[in-house]
Amino acid sequence: MLTERSELLIKEGAESEFAAAMRDRGIPLLNAVPGVKSVKMGRGVENPDKFILLVEWESMDAHTAFKTAPSNAALRQVISPYSRGGAMEHFEIT
Secondary structure, three states: OEEEEEEEEEOOOOHHHHHHHHHHHHHHHHHOOOOEEEEEEEEOOOOOOEEEEEEEEOOHHHHHHHHOOHHHHHHHHHHOOOEEEEEEEEEEOO
16 A cells, blocks of 8 residues: 655645635545545644645555546646645555
8 A cells, every 4th residue: 555645835824725625626536536545634733834635545556547647637726726835755554
């Protein structure tokens, strides 16, 4: 299994709108992607403009296939109006 951890830095004042967009469109979109086992999102306590997105994938192959899928572009359209950067890492979970 592969866990993807993304830290998303959100534009000041847009945090609630971002959270709603992810709840209503982004997370359901990710949950429908083949190979996705679970999706979780949280908001920073000390830094409320920072969000964490945890996606569990069946495999790296499933994640790689998503990179070129139309749903990836759709997810970017949900995130990009609110984002001011971030970081992503992948972990193999045994």
